[in-house]
Amino acid sequence: MADGVQRRVRVGIGRLTDSVVIAAARERGEFAREGIDVAVSRHESWAAIRDQLAYGEIDGAHMLSPMVVASAAGLGPFPGRFTTSFCNNLNGNAITVSNELYCEMREIGGSEGWSRPVSARLVSEVCARRMDRGQRPLTFAVVYPFSMHNYQLRYWLAAGGVHPDRALEIIVVPPSRMVEVMSRGEVDGFCVGDPWNAEAVREGIGHTLITSAEVWSNGPEKVFGVRRDWAEANRETHEALIRAMLRAARWVDHPGNRAEAAEIAALPDYLDMPAERILSSLTGAGRQSGAGERVDMPDFNVFHRYAANFPWRSHAMWIAAQMVRWGQAPMGLDLRAVALEAFDPSPFREAARAEGVASPEIDFKVEGARDTAWVLDEATSPIAMGRDMLIDGVALDPDETADYLDSQSIHAMRAERLRVAV
Amino acid sequence: MSAAASGHAKPGAAAPTLVVLLVDDEPERAKMIEQGLAGCALLKHTPSIGGPELIRMIEDVKPDCIIIDCESPDRDTIENLRTVARHNPKPIVMFVEDGDSEKAREAVRAGVSAYIVDGLSTSRIKPVIDVAIERFRMVDALHRELAKSREDLAARKLIEKAKGILMEKRSLSEGAAYEAIRSMAMNQGKQLRDVAQSIISVNSLLEGGGES
Numbered sequence: 001m002a003d004g005v006q007r008r009v010r011v012g013i014g015r016l017t018d019s020v021v022i023a024a025a026r027e028r029g030e031f032a033r034e035g036i037d038v039a040v041s042r043h044e045s046w047a048a049i050r051d052q053l054a055y056g057e058i059d060g061a062h063m064l065s066p067m068v069v070a071s072a073a074g075l076g077p078f079p080g081r082f083t084t085s086f087c088n089n090l091n092g093n094a095i096t097v098s099n100e101l102y103c104e105m106r107e108i109g110g111s112e113g114w115s116r117p118v119s120a121r122l123v124s125e126v127c128a129r130r131m132d133r134g135q136r137p138l139t140f141a142v143v144y145p146f147s148m149h150n151y152q153l154r155y156w157l158a159a160g161g162v163h164p165d166r167a168l169e170i171i172v173v174p175p176s177r178m179v180e181v182m183s184r185g186e187v188d189g190f191c192v193g194d195p196w197n198a199e200a201v202r203e204g205i206g207h208t209l210i211t212s213a214e215v216w217s218n219g220p221e222k223v224f225g226v227r228r229d230w231a232e233a234n235r236e237t238h239e240a241l242i243r244a245m246l247r248a249a250r251w252v253d254h255p256g257n258r259a260e261a262a263e264i265a266a267l268p269d270y271l272d273m274p275a276e277r278i279l280s281s282l283t284g285a286g287r288q289s290g291a292g293e294r295v296d297m298p299d300f301n302v303f304h305r306y307a308a309n310f311p312w313r314s315h316a317m318w319i320a321a322q323m324v325r326w327g328q329a330p331m332g333l334d335l336r337a338v339a340l341e342a343f344d345p346s347p348f349r350e351a352a353r354a355e356g357v358a359s360p361e362i363d364f365k366v367e368g369a370r371d372t373a374w375v376l377d378e379a380t381s382p383i384a385m386g387r388d389m390l391i392d393g394v395a396l397d398p399d400e401t402a403d404y405l406d407s408q409s410i411h412a413m414r415a416e417r418l419r420v421a422v
Numbered sequence: 423m424s425a426a427a428s429g430h431a432k433p434g435a436a437a438p439t440l441v442v443l444l445v446d447d448e449p450e451r452a453k454m455i456e457q458g459l460a461g462c463a464l465l466k467h468t469p470s471i472g473g474p475e476l477i478r479m480i481e482d483v484k485p486d487c488i489i490i491d492c493e494s495p496d497r498d499t500i501e502n503l504r505t506v507a508r509h510n511p512k513p514i515v516m517f518v519e520d521g522d523s524e525k526a527r528e529a530v531r532a533g534v535s536a537y538i539v540d541g542l543s544t545s546r547i548k549p550v551i552d553v554a555i556e557r558f559r560m561v562d563a564l565h566r567e568l569a570k571s572r573e574d575l576a577a578r579k580l581i582e583k584a585k586g587i588l589m590e591k592r593s594l595s596e597g598a599a600y601e602a603i604r605s606m607a608m609n610q611g612k613q614l615r616d617v618a619q620s621i622i623s624v625n626s627l628l629e630g631g632g633e634s
Contacts, residue, residue, distance in 0.1 A: 044495035051492065141473060145502050172502035173473035174495035186474040 005238040006059070010039045012049045013062040013270065015176050017194045018089045018222050019283040020265040021303060022062055025248035027264045032273065034240040044174055046144045053225060054078045059234075060241060062088065063225030069319045070146040072342035073329050083231055085347040086242045087309050088222035088249075090302040090386075092199040092281070093149055093212035095156060097189035098182055101126065101138065102207040114164050117214035117391055118290030120160025127167040140164075141173040141181065141190040151322040152215045153191040158410040159392040164325075165412050182206055193221070194281030194301070195271070201288050209290035213299055216368070218386045220305055220315040223343075235347065246309060250357070253304035258282040306362055306386040307376065310352075311343035311413065314364040318396050324405060327412035335401045339364070351401035358383050368395035439464045442551060443485035443495050445476070451517065455489060455538075458547025468579035470496050477503065485512055487555055489538065492516045513558030515551060577615035587625050 008258045009031075011020040022040065025031050031038040043049045050067055052058045054077075063084070071082040096139040097105070107127065127138060133144065142150040154164040164170055173181050178192045183205045190196075191212075200206035212219065224245060231238050259275075262282050266275035280287060284300035302308045316339040323329040344362055352359035358381045365376075368390040376383040396404050405413070440463035444455055447469045459465050466483045468476075476499055480488070490497060500514065517538050538550055581603065588599035608618045 028468060043493060045493060045497045047497045047501050048493045050550040139474065144498055171477060172499045174498050177495060181473045184475075 004034060004234075004236050005240055007035065007070070007232055008037050008039065009060065009237065009241065010041065010058040010062045011062070012041050012043055012052050012058040012288075013048065014046065015042055015044065015271055016062075016196075016222075017265060017271070018092050018301060018303075019062050019270050020222075020252055020261050020282065021088050021245055021249045023264050023267065023270045024252050024261055025244045027062050027267065028248060028251065030244035030247045031241070034244050036237065036240060036244070038241075041270065044176060046147070046174075049081075050076075053394050054081050054228060056227070057225075058250060059182070059226065059230060061199070061225045064144055064147045065220045065315070066146040066148060066151065066323070067144070067225045068223055068225050069316050069338060069342045070256065070323065070328075072316070073320055073323060073333055073338045075323065078147065080341070081227060082225050083342065083344050084223035084225050085231070085238065085311055085344045086224040086245055086313050086351075087220050087315070088224055088245075088303075090218045090220060090306065090308045091190055091211065091213040092221045092301040093152060093193045095153060095189060095191045095210050095212075095215075096182075096197045096200050096206040096208045096288075098185070098187070098206055099204075101188045102209075103156070104129075108421060116210075116289055116291050116295075118209045120157045120162050122160075124160055124162045125169065129161060136169040136189045138248060139186070141187045141192075142170060142172050142180060143175050143178075143192055144172060144259075145328065146323070148212065148219065148221055148319075149191040149193070151319065152212045152219075152324075154322070154326055156210060156215050156353045156391060158408075159418050161410070163410050163412075165171050179203060179205065192260050195273070195278050198280050198287075199277065207290075208288045211287070211297060211300060213297065214391065215269055216388070216390050218299070218302060218308075218388050219318075220312070223311065231347070234344045239347050239351045240353075242347060243355055246304075246351060246355050246357055249304040249309055252282075253302070253308070255283070255298065302386070305384070307358075307379070307383045309348065310360050312347055312360075312363070312365065312367075313339040313343050314396070315399070316342040317364070317398055318367050321396060321401060321404060324413060325408055325411045327414045330414045331405070336387045336398070339398075364398040366395055366397045368393075370396075440487070440551070440555075441466065441483060441485045443468070443480065443488045445470060445482050445488065445490045445494060446517070448491075454544055455547060458544035459551070462548050463551070470494055472496060473499055476500070480512070487513045487515060487551055487558075489515045489551075490519070513554045515554050577613075577618075580615050580622065582617040584621040587621055591625075 009021060013022055015069050026038050026040065043052070046064060046067065049063065050062050053061045068082045068084045070076050071078050071080060074080070105127050108125045109122045130137060140153060142153055143149065153170065157164045163169070173187065173190065175192050175196050178190050178196045179199045181187050182190065182200060182202065197208050201208055226238060251257055258346070259279065262275040262279045265271050265278050266273060271278055281301060284297035286294040287297045287300060289295045317335045320329070320333060320335045320338040324331055324333050349359050360376060360379045360383065362378045367389055370388050372387055374385050376385050394407065442459060442463050442465050444452060444465060444467045446452055452467050456465055466485065468479060472495065476496055480503065481501050488500065491499065515538055538547065584601040584603055585596060588594050588602055589596060594602065603614060607614050610617070
């Protein structure tokens with residue numbers, strides 16, 4: 001081991017199934033193999049994780065990918081503070097509605113419109129009916145304003161003709177509170193990471209309609225977020241952590257290891273709940289689908305295959321485009337500049353080379369253009385990739401971002417749209 | 423210049439009482455806050471409740487200030503209220519375990535109005551909250567002014583660009599181009615910047631450019 005590696009590293013995590021990569025790297029001795037002792041702290045609030053990272057109370061974080069992009073876009077309290085070089089997982093979220101809303105949708109739609117992926121068109125009809133009857137509008141919850149959950153829910157609603165800011169209300173509820181809040185009848189639906197969808201189904205209070213993999217196949221979810229100044233000063237430590245997490249992610253991703261991975265995630269430091277309640281979000285076996293039947297979804301959570309750990313700058317760009325689409329950032333936002341600043345693939349490539357893992361040689365690709373499995377040739381060796389379609393079939397070409405935003409008919413873009421172009 | 427003070431006064435109330443919402447699960451700390459505020463503020467205390475119930479409580483109680491633990495899950499809900507700005511933003515005061523001054527300075531820069539360090543004497547609580555509210559009002563007024571001047575600047579740039587288009591396409595002088603925009607705005611009951619934006623949008627559409 002080279003000198004200059006930080007021997008003790010503090011990492012913050014959320015109480016979610018996808019913290020399993022960090023859990024496995026720690027419990028299986030991958031961090032120790034790099035000579036690093038990792039202390040883990042679990043947090044109930046994403047704002048708390050962000051603040052702890054910003055203030056240097058922790059060195060790395062299991063972080064919402066849009067949180068890093070938001071900082072690169074100058075949004076939130078820590079502009080430019082964060083970066084990432086490791087994508088923790090793809091997919092992993094789902095949209096679950098209360099039994100009451102599910103029944104209402106069934107009542108209106110009968111058996112129509114329930115083929116997978118389930119469309120939000122029926123939500124639109126429920127919204128209209130509620131308005132006719134003078135009932136309160138629907139309330140949906142997401143985990144944070146800058147989260148894939150927020151963008152996936154909005155994407156799904158808009159693709160079904162529902163304007164997420166006008167037809168209903170979206171509020172923020174922390175993941176571990178979702179089930180409780182729904183059981184009190186306080187929200188009609190939510191988009192959250194597992195195990196909280198499976199928990200709502202298990203407790204018999206909600207029905208999962210659609211998974212994030214059906215809204216955007218193999219879109220990014222959590223990343224390993226770090227401070228930019230820390231990453232620059234501790235390049236060796238950063239790469240060592242990525243090597244350890246790469247090995248852990250490869251192990252977790254193997255279908256034969258998922259049951260054991262559930263046992264690890266279940267430990268008190270991580271999810272602190274029985275492994276059988278985490279298992280379905282790792283194996284994807286027997287997941288509830290909107291269509292009514294139980295379905296096996298082996299890609300419900302992707303941890304390594306399909307170049308999952310590579311920090312695609314085009315992923316960051318797609319996220320930044322959603323920030324513009326929903327008015328979190330102004331129209332003039334330079335999506336490419338944000339993507340370049342948010343995700344730094346170079347430490348990943350170094351770590352992957354050391355581990356003999358193939359890594360992409362390009363930073364951007366068209367997102368949402370492949371309807372089947374495909375092979376990425378622009379890589380150190382060809383990589384088998386998964387489909388990457390979006391539910392409305394609209395792709396984001398990194399070279400045509402203005403067209404992408406112009407083509408959105410449902411949006412909340414901010415009026416300053418021409419400001420920066422002048 | 424700043425209208426923060428007058429905007430805050432509640433109609434009909436001679437001496438408006440300071441309303442403080444405390445979101446905390448620790449009874450000991452709550453008692454400390456209660457003692458510190460006794461007689462000078464109305465304290466509403468709730469344990470951590472999450473999501474919609476908390477939002478309703480903020481709407482009902484209309485607190486002048488919210489005190490919350492920095493690790494509370496309810497923080498995300500409150501942050502979202504601040505980002506959508508649909509609800510009036512409130513100053514936030516947070517509990518921290520130790521009084522690391524660098525950390526507190528950072529937090530204040532990041533939008534937290536003040537910190538209450540565990541073990542603070544009760545007599546200091548009211549002053550901390552007063553300072554938090556005062557600082558919040560100042561920053562809030564600054565933000566509003568900054569947003570307004572940004573918008574004015576953006577509008578001026580739009581009008582300049584629209585003038586340029588008219589000058590080129592219709593061979594007008596700068597003064598005549600401006601008058602054309604102004605007269606259209608007056609006839610249509612629109613803002614200058616909206617007319618300017620329409621001219622720019624139509625122009626880019628006609629030129630087939632996607633450079634908007």
